[in-house]
Every structure is written in structure tokens, then in C-alpha cells.
Amino acid sequence: MATRRSSRLSAASNLVPKNEAPAAVVAPPKNSRKRKTPTATTTSTDDEPTLPPPSTPKRKTARTTAPHPPSTPAGINEMAGASRPLETLHPPHAALDRLADPFGTNAAVISPLTSRLFVAKATVDASPVKAFAGRLGEGTGLGPEGVRLTTGNILQQALDHLVKVEPKLKVVVEKHHCKVFSREGLAEVVDPFVNLTSGIIGQQVSGAAAKSIKARFVALFNPDVEDADLHVFPTPAAVSTAPLETLRTAGLSQRKAEYIQGLAEKFASGELTAEMLVEGAYEEVFEKLIAVRGLGKWSVEMFACFGLKRLDVFSTGDLGVQRGMASLAGRDISKLKAKGGGKWKYMSEKDMLEMAEKFAPYRSVFMWYMWRVEDVDTAVLE
Numbered sequence: 001m002a003t004r005r006s007s008r009l010s011a012a013s014n015l016v017p018k019n020e021a022p023a024a025v026v027a028p029p030k031n032s033r034k035r036k037t038p039t040a041t042t043t044s045t046d047d048e049p050t051l052p053p054p055s056t057p058k059r060k061t062a063r064t065t066a067p068h069p070p071s072t073p074a075g076i077n078e079m080a081g082a083s084r085p086l087e088t089l090h091p092p093h094a095a096l097d098r099l100a101d102p103f104g105t106n107a108a109v110i111s112p113l114t115s116r117l118f119v120a121k122a123t124v125d126a127s128p129v130k131a132f133a134g135r136l137g138e139g140t141g142l143g144p145e146g147v148r149l150t151t152g153n154i155l156q157q158a159l160d161h162l163v164k165v166e167p168k169l170k171v172v173v174e175k176h177h178c179k180v181f182s183r184e185g186l187a188e189v190v191d192p193f194v195n196l197t198s199g200i201i202g203q204q205v206s207g208a209a210a211k212s213i214k215a216r217f218v219a220l221f222n223p224d225v226e227d228a229d230l231h232v233f234p235t236p237a238a239v240s241t242a243p244l245e246t247l248r249t250a251g252l253s254q255r256k257a258e259y260i261q262g263l264a265e266k267f268a269s270g271e272l273t274a275e276m277l278v279e280g281a282y283e284e285v286f287e288k289l290i291a292v293r294g295l296g297k298w299s300v301e302m303f304a305c306f307g308l309k310r311l312d313v314f315s316t317g318d319l320g321v322q323r324g325m326a327s328l329a330g331r332d333i334s335k336l337k338a339k340g341g342g343k344w345k346y347m348s349e350k351d352m353l354e355m356a357e358k359f360a361p362y363r364s365v366f367m368w369y370m371w372r373v374e375d376v377d378t379a380v381l382e
Contacts, residue, residue, distance in 0.1 A: 097150035097151050097152035097153075097183070098119060098120070098150065098151045098186075099120065099149070099150060099151075100149040100150050100151045100153075100154040100186070100311075101120065101149065102149070102154070102158075102310070102311035102312045102361040102362055102364075103282065103310070103311075103312055103361060104120050104310065105120055105277060105278045105279075105285075105308040105309065105310055106120065106151060106154070106181075106186050106308070106309040106310065106311065107186065107188065107189075107190040107278075107307065107308050107309040108187070108188070108189050108190065109189075109190050109191075109192060109274040109277055109278050109308070110189050110190065110191050110274060111273070111274040111275075112191055112192065112193035112194070112235060112236055112267050112274070113235070113236065113237075113267065113268070116274070117189065118274045118275050118277075118278040118279075119278065120278055120279070151183055151186040151187065152183045154181070154186075154311065155178060155181045155182050155183070155365070157362075158181065158311060158362035158365040159173050159178075159365070161359070161362050162359055162362060162365060162366055162369070165358045165359055166328070166358075166359075168328065169328070169369060172369050172372060172373055173369065175372075176369065176372045178365060178368050178369070180306060180309070180368065181309065181311060181364070181365055181368075185309070186309055190307050190308065190309075191233070192267075192272070192274060192277055192303075192307065192308075193233075193235075193236050193263070193264070193267050194233050195303060195307040196263055196289075196292075196295065196299075196303060196307070197217075197233075197239075197260050197263060197264075198210075198214060199295075199299055199302065199303060199307075200256055200259050200260055200263070200294050200295075200299075201213050201214050201217065201252070201256065201260075202214075203256070203294075203299070209251075212251065213250055213251040213252060215228060215231075216249075216250040216251055217247070217250035217251075217252065218231045218232075218233055218234065219231060219250075220234075220242070220246060220247070220249065220250055221233075221234035221238055221239075221242075236263075236264040236265070236266075236267035236268040237264075237268045238264075239260060239261060239264035240261055240264040240265045240268045242261070244257045244258065244261065247260065247261065255294075256294070258293065258294075259292075259293050259294025259295075260294070262292060262293045262294065263292055263294065263295070266292055271288070272288060272289075272292075276288065277308060278308075282304065282310065282313075285304060285308070286300055286304070289303065289304075297315075297317060298315055298317045298318065301313055301314075301315040301317075302315065305364045305367065305368075310364060311361065311362050311363075311364045311365060312360055312361040312362065312363050312364060313363060313364045313367070314353075314356045314363035314364070314366070314367055315367065316349045316352045316353060318367075319346075320370070320371050321352075321367050321370045321371065322344070322346045322347050322352060323346045323370075323374065324369075324370030324371060324372070324373035324374060325346075325347055325352055325355055325356075325370050325373075326346035326347045327373050327374060328370070328373055329347070329351075329355065331346065331347070333346065333374075
């Protein structure tokens with residue numbers, strides 16, 4: 001098996017195009033010393049200065065601006081950017097569909113200690129006649145519509161379910177492709193140590209700052225490699241034994257350095273393993289991760305959703321999701337924003353849970369689209 005490669009620091013799919021530069025202001029023409037030919041309606045004398053012709057002020061035109069960016073936090077972008085295509089490790093198997101389970105881990109997870117790859121189930125045989133063993137619900141291997149679920153069709157099944165429950169979502173679904181849960185997205189290999197570390201680095205900082213800090217952090221463990229593209233992400237063992245003072249030179253706060261080192265110790269000791277993250281029930285995975293300092297409820301939910309590719313995760317603690325749901329429900333976002341109301345100013349936690357329940361077992365996909373509702377003309381949702 002090939003050794004681990006450096007994680008590309010890329011989140012191109014979430015970049016927002018820059019605003020177009022305003023048109024250059026054209027300077028008014030200088031007064032000409034030449035006399036204009038008198039006409040029947042104008043008079044001119046040598047004793048009076050020639051005034052420039054009256055001009056109508058230019059009408060202000062609206063500047064072309066980029067679409068309102070989805071409020072996906074930097075930490076999520078860093079998590080997503082830490083994955084890499086499955087074919088880089090296993091070329092013969094990358095194109096094959098695997099069993100998919102909205103209640104389980106659908107990502108291929110690599111051990112940060114041994115580079116062993118863990119996948120929930122074996123490749124699905126193409127023959128519809130052969131039995132299909134699954135772990136969905138009571139082990140039927142079928143989705144809500146009785147369709148056999150694979151990494152190749154689960155996203156479409158999820159989208160069909162979302163639109164069936166709420167037809168107004170059709171316009172949002174048609175405008176945005178959810179790559180993270182597509183066949184391509186589910187074929188990415190996830191290193192849980194890289195993803196979780198990236199998420200901690202991205203907490204409460206901008207995307208650009210997170211990318212810069214992460215690059216400096218990785219560079220600390222590649223002192224003899226000048227080309228940053230060849231840098232390899234450090235192992236948990238290396239990070240767990242590094243002095244905190246050294247980690248802080250990458251731009252990490254004292255607390256973040258402690259969090260990352262504590263996470264490294266969990267993997268190095270075997271308390272956290274790739275196998276557990278793949279095979280464990282969501283409750284077990286959540287309990288193990290929430291016990292790590294620096295990983296709060298929201299961080300664990302985001303990793304389960306965008307790292308492990310679990311399709312039925314829902315977080316009430318994300319303001320962007322709350323705002324999108326309120327917009328979908330027909331509430332006036334601008335008035336609610338001005339009114340205030342604290343954490344639940346757009347929608348209460350109870351209302352969020354009740355509304356999201358209808359979209360199970362694909363609440364992760366529903367949540368992803370709630371970040372993008374504001375990038376769609378809400379009039380079409382009414």
C-alpha cells in the first residue's frame with residue numbers, strides 16, 4: 001500500500017468569485033479654447049468665458065457583485081479539503097460502487113497509524129439477483145423507497161426524498177450540486193487525524209488564516225523539504241511528542257496547540273481508531289469524539305457529516321442552517337435579524353428538530369442545502 005501523501009490545501013469549490021472592478025471613471029473633457037460656431041439658439045462673445053456644455057450626471061449603476069456566499073464555516077472547508085481521491089491509493093477499486101448506509105460511515109477511512117484503509121462493507125455486486133446484505137435500519141440494505149443504496153445512487157435517492165417532502169427545495173437542488181455526497185465525494189479517502197486537526201485549526205478564524213496556519217503547522221514536521229507540495233502531514237506520534245512551544249510557532253494559540261496535541265495522543269494510544277469510526281454506531285462515535293478537548297458538539301457533528309460522510313446528521317447549533325430553515329419556512333429573515341433574539345433568533349431548536357425530522361434519513365444533505373437557500377431567489381420558494 002502506498003505511503004500517505006500530503007493533504008492538498010484546497011477548498012476551491014467553496015471560493016466566492018471576487019467582485020468585478022467598477023468601471024473606470026472617465027475624466028470630463030477639458031475646455032476647448034476653440035470657439036464654437038454660433039447658432040440661432042446660442043450666443044458667444046469674446047468678453048465672456050466659454051462655459052462647458054451642461055452635462056447630465058451619470059446615473060449610478062449597481063456594481064456587479066458575487067452571489068451571496070453560503071455561510072459554510074472555515075472549519076468545514078478545511079475538513080473537506082483534507083480528503084483525497086480513493087484512486088490515489090487503490091486505482092482498481094475507485095470506480096466501483098460500495099454499499100451505502102445513511103445511518104453509517106460512507107467514507108473510506110485510512111488509519112493515521114498504519115495507513116490501512118477501512119470501508120464499511122464490501123463492493124456491491126452489479127447483479128440484482130444476488131442477495132444484498134446491509135446495515136440500513138434493520139439490515140435490509142434498502143432506502144425509504146425500497147431502493148438498494150450504493151455510493152453511486154444514494155445522493156440521487158436523498159435528493160428525490162428531499163424534494164418529495166418539500167417541493168420548494170427543487171429550485172435549490174437544481175442550482176447546487178452536492179459534491180460531498182456524490183459518487184466522487186464518497187470515493188475520497190479520509191484521514192481522521194488530518195480532518196479533525198484541520199477542523200480545530202479552522203475554528204473561529206477565516207478560511208485564509210486557517211489555510212496559512214495549517215501550512216505552517218505541517219511545515220514544522222518537514223524541515224528538510226523545501227517544496228510545500230511535498231510536505232507530509234505529521235503522524236499522531238510526532239505531534240503528541242512535539243513541544244507545545246514548537247506547535248505555537250505555526251500561529252496556533254496555546255489552547256489550540258493543546259487541543260491538537262491531545263487529539264494526537266488519543267490516536268497514538270489507540271483510544272481513537274479508524275476502524276471504530278467506520279464500524280461504530282453514531283452514538284459511540286459521538287461519545288468518543290466529544291470526550292476530546294477542543295471538539296465540541298458542533299465540531300463532532302460537522303466531522304461526522306463532512307468527514308465520515310454520514311448522511312443523517314443534523315446540527316441545531318449552526319446559525320447558517322437555522323437561517324436557511326427559517327427562510328424555507330417563509331419567515332422574514334431581515335426582520336428577524338434586526339429584532340435580535342440571541343442564539344435562536346431565526347428559529348427555535350424545537351422547530352428546527354421538528355422540521356428536519358421529515359427529511360430523515362438524509363438530514364445531512366438537507367443541512368447542506370440549507371446553507372445555500374440564501375443563494376437562491378427566495379421568491380421561488382413561496
